[in-house]
Amino acid sequence: MKKLQQLLPWIVLVLSIVYAGQKLARPEKIDSPYDFNTFRQIPVSAHGRTKPLDTVARNSLMNISGRQSIQTDDGNITAIEWYIELITNPERSVKREVFRIDHPDVLVVIGLENEQRIRFSFDELRAAGNEINEQAMLASKVKAKARDPFQRAILVLNQRMMIFSELSQLVRPYLVPPLTTGDDWRSFVSVLNENPSDADARALLSVLQAFRNNEPETFNARLGEFKELVDSHISYDARKSRYEVIFNQVQPFIIASTLLLLAFLFGCFGMLSTQLTKPDWSRSLLGSMTAMIWVAFVVMTIGLASRVYLQGRPPITNLYSSAVFTGWGSILIGLIIDRQMKLGLGGIMASVIGFSTLIVAHNLGSSGDTMEMMQAVLDSNFWLTTHVVVITIGYSATFFAGFMGIAYVLLGVFTKMLDREHGKSMAKMIYGVICFATVTSFVGTVLGGIWADQSWGRFWGWDAKENGAALIVLWNLLILHARWGGMIRDRGLVQLAIFGNIVTAWSWFGTNMLGVGLHSYGFTNSAIFWLSVFVISQLAMMSIGMIPMALWRSKFSKPTVAPKPAPESVE
Amino acid sequence: MFRKILKPLASLRLTVVIFALSIFLVFAGTLVQVHTGIWTVVDQYFRSLVVLIELQIFVPKELATIPGAIWFPGGLTLGIAMFINLLAAHAVRFKFRKKRIGIILTHLGVILLLVGEFVTGFAAKEGNMTIREGETINFIEDIRSSEIAIVDQSDPVDDLVVIVPEQLIETDTTISNELIPFTIQVTEWMPNSQMLGPMQAPESRKGLADTGIARELAALPLPRANGVDGATVDAPSAYVTLMNGEQRIGSYLLSVYVDQPQMVVVDGRTYWIALRFARTYKPYSLHLVDFKHDLFTGTQMARNYSSDVRLVDEGRNVDRDVLIYMNHPLRHAGETFYQASFLRDDAGTVLQVVQNPGWMIPYISCTVATLGMLIHFGIRLVPTLRRRS
Numbered sequence: 001m002k003k004l005q006q007l008l009p010w011i012v013l014v015l016s017i018v019y020a021g022q023k024l025a026r027p028e029k030i031d032s033p034y035d036f037n038t039f040r041q042i043p044v045s046a047h048g049r050t051k052p053l054d055t056v057a058r059n060s061l062m063n064i065s066g067r068q069s070i071q072t073d074d075g076n077i078t079a080i081e082w083y084i085e086l087i088t089n090p091e092r093s094v095k096r097e098v099f100r101i102d103h104p105d106v107l108v109v110i111g112l113e114n115e116q117r118i119r120f121s122f123d124e125l126r127a128a129g130n131e132i133n134e135q136a137m138l139a140s141k142v143k144a145k146a147r148d149p150f151q152r153a154i155l156v157l158n159q160r161m162m163i164f165s166e167l168s169q170l171v172r173p174y175l176v177p178p179l180t181t182g183d184d185w186r187s188f189v190s191v192l193n194e195n196p197s198d199a200d201a202r203a204l205l206s207v208l209q210a211f212r213n214n215e216p217e218t219f220n221a222r223l224g225e226f227k228e229l230v231d232s233h234i235s236y237d238a239r240k241s242r243y244e245v246i247f248n249q250v251q252p253f254i255i256a257s258t259l260l261l262l263a264f265l266f267g268c269f270g271m272l273s274t275q276l277t278k279p280d281w282s283r284s285l286l287g288s289m290t291a292m293i294w295v296a297f298v299v300m301t302i303g304l305a306s307r308v309y310l311q312g313r314p315p316i317t318n319l320y321s322s323a324v325f326t327g328w329g330s331i332l333i334g335l336i337i338d339r340q341m342k343l344g345l346g347g348i349m350a351s352v353i354g355f356s357t358l359i360v361a362h363n364l365g366s367s368g369d370t371m372e373m374m375q376a377v378l379d380s381n382f383w384l385t386t387h388v389v390v391i392t393i394g395y396s397a398t399f400f401a402g403f404m405g406i407a408y409v410l411l412g413v414f415t416k417m418l419d420r421e422h423g424k425s426m427a428k429m430i431y432g433v434i435c436f437a438t439v440t441s442f443v444g445t446v447l448g449g450i451w452a453d454q455s456w457g458r459f460w461g462w463d464a465k466e467n468g469a470a471l472i473v474l475w476n477l478l479i480l481h482a483r484w485g486g487m488i489r490d491r492g493l494v495q496l497a498i499f500g501n502i503v504t505a506w507s508w509f510g511t512n513m514l515g516v517g518l519h520s521y522g523f524t525n526s527a528i529f530w531l532s533v534f535v536i537s538q539l540a541m542m543s544i545g546m547i548p549m550a551l552w553r554s555k556f557s558k559p560t561v562a563p564k565p566a567p568e569s570v571e
Numbered sequence: 572m573f574r575k576i577l578k579p580l581a582s583l584r585l586t587v588v589i590f591a592l593s594i595f596l597v598f599a600g601t602l603v604q605v606h607t608g609i610w611t612v613v614d615q616y617f618r619s620l621v622v623l624i625e626l627q628i629f630v631p632k633e634l635a636t637i638p639g640a641i642w643f644p645g646g647l648t649l650g651i652a653m654f655i656n657l658l659a660a661h662a663v664r665f666k667f668r669k670k671r672i673g674i675i676l677t678h679l680g681v682i683l684l685l686v687g688e689f690v691t692g693f694a695a696k697e698g699n700m701t702i703r704e705g706e707t708i709n710f711i712e713d714i715r716s717s718e719i720a721i722v723d724q725s726d727p728v729d730d731l732v733v734i735v736p737e738q739l740i741e742t743d744t745t746i747s748n749e750l751i752p753f754t755i756q757v758t759e760w761m762p763n764s765q766m767l768g769p770m771q772a773p774e775s776r777k778g779l780a781d782t783g784i785a786r787e788l789a790a791l792p793l794p795r796a797n798g799v800d801g802a803t804v805d806a807p808s809a810y811v812t813l814m815n816g817e818q819r820i821g822s823y824l825l826s827v828y829v830d831q832p833q834m835v836v837v838d839g840r841t842y843w844i845a846l847r848f849a850r851t852y853k854p855y856s857l858h859l860v861d862f863k864h865d866l867f868t869g870t871q872m873a874r875n876y877s878s879d880v881r882l883v884d885e886g887r888n889v890d891r892d893v894l895i896y897m898n899h900p901l902r903h904a905g906e907t908f909y910q911a912s913f914l915r916d917d918a919g920t921v922l923q924v925v926q927n928p929g930w931m932i933p934y935i936s937c938t939v940a941t942l943g944m945l946i947h948f949g950i951r952l953v954p955t956l957r958r959r960s
Contacts, residue, residue, distance in 0.1 A: 048867020048874065174869050184868045383898070439944045446937040455898045457697075457909040457925040459933040460688065462613050467601040471594055478590035485583030503594075511601065 005280045009287030012266070016295040020255050024302070027249040030078055033216035038223055039207075040080040041245050043236050045185035046173035047369055052241045054248055056173045057083035059369050064160045065098040065119060066366060072096075086168045088212040093168065094122040099160060103153035109135055122164055125157075132158055176200050177234045203229050244310055252303030253324060256296040257358040260331075263292035264351040270344055274417060286344035290335070293347055296354065297331050304328060311371050314385040318372065320365040322392050322508075327357030329396035333433065341425055345411075349403050353396075383451040391444025391469060395504055397437035398472055402501035402538075404430045405494040409545040411554065418554035427490035430497050431483065437500075438476040445469040468507030475503045495545050501538045505531060574663060581659035589656060593649050600646075602628045608796070618692045619645030647692075650685050657682055673947025680940025687932030695927040698851065700908070702859040702880070703919035709856035711924050712848040717807045717827060720850075721751050721835075722843040736849065740809065752837050753820060756812045761792040764808035766828040779810050782821025783833040790826055809846055855884035855904065860892070862920040864913055876910050878920040895922065 030036040040054035057079040058068050070077040077085075077096075086093040097119040107113040110128040112120060125132065136158035139151035147155070166172040174185035177200055191201045203226040210219035231238070270285030304315045304324065316322045334350025408426050412418045418426070448469060449459045460466060479496045482488045488496065509531055579585070600616035606628065607615075616622050625640045644652075657678050667675070698711035716737050723731040733748050740746070740760050747754040759779075767776070772789030780786040790808035808826035812819065815837050823833055825846035832843035858881040865874040877896035882889060882903060893901050901908040907930070911923035 045868050048870045048872060172869065187869070435948050439941075439948060442944065443941050446933075446941065449933060449937070451898070453930065453933070454900065455909070457900065457907055457911075457923050458695075458927075459691070459930070462600065462609065462617050464601050464604055467597045471597055474590055474594050474597070478587055478594065481583055481590065482587045485587065487584065487587060 005284040008284045009291050012288035013291035013295070016259060016292050020259065020295050020299050023255050024250055024252065024299070027246050030081070032081075034211065035220045035223055036078070036080050036084075038220075038227065039084070041238075041241050042223075042227060042230070043177065043241055044173040044175050047372055049369070049371065050185070050236055051369070051371075052245050052248075053083070053173075054080055054245045055369065058248055060163055060167055061098065062366055064100070064164060066100045070096060070098060083167065084208075084211055086164075087170055088208050090168050094126070097121045097124075099125060099157070099164075101153075101157060103150060105150045106153045106157060109154070122161070125161060129161075132161070175204060177230050179233065181234045181236075200226075200229060240310060243306070247303075247306050247310065252299050252306070253358050253361065256300045256303065257355055257362075259292050259296035259299070260351045260355040260358070263289045263296065264348065264355060266292065267344060267348040267351060271348070271415075271417075282344075286347065289344065289347045289351065290338060293331060293335065293350055293354075296351075297328070297335065300324070300328050300331070300354075307371065314389060316388045316392055318370070320361050320370045322388070322395075323357045323361035323364060325389070325392050326396045326399065327354040327361070329393050330354060330357070330400050333397065333400050337429055337433075341429060343422065343426075345404070345407055345426070349400065349407060353399060353403055383447070383454075387444060387447035387451050390440055390447060394437055394441030394444045394472065395508055397433055397440060398476065398500050398504045401430050401433040401437060401497045402499075402504070404433065405497035405500075405545075406538075406541050408494045409498070409541055412552045413544055413547055414553055416553050416555070423490065423554065427493055430493060434476055434479055434493075434497060434500075438473065438480060441469065441472045441476060445473055464511040465507075468511040471503055472500075472507050475500055491545065491549070495542050498538055498542050498545065502535050505534050577659045577663050580655055581663040582656075583660075585652075585656050586660075589649055589653050592644060593653075596622075596643060596646060596649060599624050599628060599643070615645075617646035620648050621645050650688065654682065654685050670950065673943050673945075673950060676943025677940050677947060678943070680936045680938075680943055683932055683936030683939065687929050687936055690929030690932060691927055694929060695925065697926075698924045699848075699911070700857060700922040700924050701914070701919065702857060702878075702922070703914065704859050704862055706919070707856050707858040709854075710850040710852045712850055714804050714848050716849045717805075717846060718849045719746075719755070719809070719811075719825060719844065719846050720832070722832065722845075723751070723840070724843065725840060737807070751842065752840075753813045753815045753835065753842075756814060757809055758812055758822070759792075759810040761790060761808045763793045763795050763805040764790045764826065764828075765793050765806075766790055766808070766826060780822050780824035783823040784831065785824040785826065785829045785833065788824060788826075788829075790824055790828075807846065813844075853904075854886050855882065855889070857882055857908075857922075859920055862913060862917055864917045876913060876920075878910055878922065880920075895920075 040057070041052050043050050044053050044056055045051075046056050061070070061079045061082055062068050068079055070082055082093075082096070082098070085096075097117070099120045099122065100118055101107055101110075101112075101120060102118060104113065107115070109131055110120075110125060112124060112128075132154065135154045139147060139155050142151055163172075170188040172187070175188040176186040176191045176198070178185055188201060188204065191198050192205070195201075203222070207219060207222040207226050210216075210222050266285050266289035270282050270289060273279075273282040273285060307321065308315055311317065316325050330353040331350040334346035334348075334353070337346030337349075338344065404426065408418070408423070408430070412423065445466075448466065452461065452466070453459045475496075479488075479493065479500070482496070483493055596616060600612055603616070603624075604612055622643050622645045623640045624643050626637045630637050661675070661678065698713050700708055700711055702708045718737060719735040719740060721733045721735075725731075731750065733750050735746055735755070740757055742757055742760045745754055745756045767789045769777075769787045769789075776789040776791060779789065790810070793806075796805050806827050808824065808828065810822060810824055812822040813835060814820065820835060820837065823835075823844065825833070825844065827846060827848060829845070832845035835842045835844055859878060860881060861879040863875065863877045863879070866872060867874050875896065877894055880893050880895060880901075882891055882893050882901070884890075884904065887904065889903070895901050895908055895910050897910055900910075905928070906924050906926045909923045909925070910920070912921035913919065914921065
């Protein structure tokens with residue numbers, strides 16, 4: 001028995017590595033007489049970026065249906081197969097149930113409210129096309145901020161139908177490469193209309209015709225010729241293109257979130273067995289958790305590094321990647337904390353924050369290419385590297401302190417784990433993280449100011465996002481000064497740290513939701529609901545923390561003097 | 572005695588209170604931007620002694636109507652309070668010790684930062700330079716104020732220019748000056764306006780001007796721009812009647828929308844009259860060679876804006892080509908030129924020109940404060956790490 005407990009972490013480590021390794025190393029090939037594996041690598045241009053066709057197919061399908069493949073009775077259809085069917089065999093394609101519709105009122109408008117499903121075919125929608133169009137026209141006249149959920153949903157549907165049509169009519173993406181490197185990519189339809197003898201377009205046409213005529217051998221041969229032709233007159237990074245296809249298939253962040261979720265379960269069981277006074281098992285389970293987190297961390301690092309390689313940019317370029325990076329940073333902090341203070345708490349925090357930020361990222365990224373091109377003003381690798389990375393670390397650290405605070409409250413109130421010593425050392429950790437957060441958020445904000453001075457002519461403009469950053473700095477400073485002045489002790493520190501979660505969430509997402517200011521590149525509209533839920537949950541945690549210490553299950557051996565109430569935030 | 576007064580001013584409790592108040596002010600000052608333009612907010616909230624915060628800003632109008640407002644210390648008050656608190660703390664509490672050097676540096680940086688924002692608030696000047704391709708411009712426009720200019724070009728060397736600043740222009744006033752032979756009767760002054768073409772104008776606004784190139788157009792008054800809905804700039808217009816003594820010359824529509832001066836001929840002499848944004852002439856000039864506005868293929872998303880200009884400043888022996896683009900402003904003669912906007916059809920560029928004598932202060936203060944923090948927390952970290960190893 002004893003042996004199993006010692007071995008378990010190692011077994012878990014090996015299994016996790018095997019799991020992640022086989023996912024990473026052996027991306028699934030499409031089994032078909034048609035050479036889709038080559039077809040999906042051909043370069044095209046969409047939203048200003050040259051990328052493999054695979055990325056366009058996946059992102060479009062993801063946008064329309066919320067998935068990267070279609071499940072049918074005859075098995076799975078991958079995005080690239082769906083795409084080629086869409087452009088060569090529209091009669092079949094319009095019958096596929098791919099349009100995801102969640103809003104019940106939208107279904108009423110289309111007259112499909114009695115269907116027991118959430119995905120519908122283009123044919124079904126086309127029947128109500130005029131009505132959708134009229135509703136979308138009405139909704140588009142309302143200002144974006146003032147639209148109600150129905151109006152937003154109908155516009156999303158209309159947008160999806162447009163994407164579908166543009167894809168099927170070969171308007172987008174631009175499939176025909178430029179005549180020479182440096183020229184613009186061309187739309188297939190317009191090339192065929194204006195210059196029917198264009199060699200590239202003709203070669204591509206014969207590929208598509210072969211597919212339509214069900215001739216796999218011809219398809220493969222024509223595809224080879226087309227690729228050769230393209231390679232002969234434009235230069236693009238074929239290796240990058242191949243790598244991007246692999247990156248699309250592997251989806252490292254999904255692997256990581258699976259591991260983090262499992263790690264969290266291990267952590268919970270580990271904590272539970274401490275309660276049942278089974279220290280061996282507890283150590284073993286927590287060790288297993290740490291092992292899984294390490295593997296997840298490595299996978300995420302590979303994912304981030306791949307994005308850096310593919311984009312040629314620093315790891316954070318938009319809200320999506322900032323969420324991923326925050327998760328990554330929190331995991332790192334958690335692992336470090338666990339090495340210092342062998343409680344297993346850092347790991348639990350790491351898995352919770354890592355998992356939830358990956359979910360947030362997944363939702364943010366579901367509407368399109370997560371490696372989109374950047375607005376002109378953001379096009380500066382230097383500032384993206386310094387300002388954005390540093391401030392995101394600051395945000396992560398503030399969050400981390402807050403989540404440690406929640407753990408402190410929950411463990412203290414509901415378990416007996418926090419004795420005097422552990423309670424003290426946990427509060428010390430939180431304090432340390434807040435110091436770190438203060439420095440990084442201050443430096444990050446300042447670097448942002450310098451960037452703003454370079455590009456807009458003022459260091460500080462009281463813009464919404466700038467104010468958000470300032471709020472985080474001020475909040476951290478408030479906590480530190482209150483602590484130094486003896487106005488709060490451990491519990492006050494913990495409570496204020498939890499409130500820091502609200503401040504950070506508001507600055508990170510809330511300021512984008514206001515839709516004002518120079519920084520409103522964000523695209524978070526439906527997130528308001530989740531932000532409110534989050535704020536309420538944090539306030540709930542703080543009120544649990546307000547329960548008199550005498551009622552806490554953890555007894556701090558010397559009755560701690562109840563700290564004077566922390567200066568309530570004026571909000 | 573002196574210490575007795577200073578002590579309460581130096582308290583950490585006061586520091587925390589100031590932080591809390593600042594946090595609330597910044598939060599409110601961010602929310603209010605949903606309803607009010609940024610410049611109004613900056614003046615009312617962050618550069619004021621007190622501010623009246625309407626409670627409505629905390630709740631969306633669609634949810635509930637909340638009447639009432641509270642008085643709150645403004646940014647200037649809180650900044651000064653923080654400044655005093657910091658200085659007092661150092662005077663009373665902190666003795667110079669090696670261990671304290673980090674904190675002292677940090678606070679020094681923060682003091683400088685406050686000073687910098689103060690200097691920017693009072694001394695910074697902003698203007699615009701709009702240049703069409705091929706044009707040479709030697710003045711900066713202040714788009715927040717306007718003027719009526721009357722130009723006499725009869726002298727072959729120097730133009731004679733008479734400027735009537737916005738403050739003197741009002742409906743039903745008459746403007747005269749001994750340098751010009753005619754008087755200007757302002758029949759309608761519109762601080763902000765909208766310009767309509769001949770087919771768009773309502774009947775009641777037609778024919779208010781009978782002379783000049785803008786007589787076919789009609790101006791409608793608008794409320795002053797508050798920054799919401801994208802409009803941040805007032806576009807003034809005026810209907811004026813020019814009189815040569817008792818003799819009526821004609822009525823004109825003057826407007827910043829009309830981008831050419833209008834001709835007035837009096838006693839055989841030609842004058843040019845225009846309503847324009849207030850100008851400041853400079854000893855240097857910028858000539859726009861080319862403006863570029865590139866999009867990402869197949870999208871409406873901007874990849875790049877850039878202005879290729881020739882900067883000539885004879886007094887400083889400068890004559891060179893400069894490329895101004897995003898994140899790469901031109902700094903010259905104490906002013907900084909940023910790529911800010913562009914004219915329709917990419918016909919020209921709009922540069923923002925900022926003169927801020929305090930622009931270096933944030934750079935210095937932030938370096939000092941960052942260094943201070945690193946030293947302060949570094950000093951504490953080292954023994955902890957040493958103990959562990």
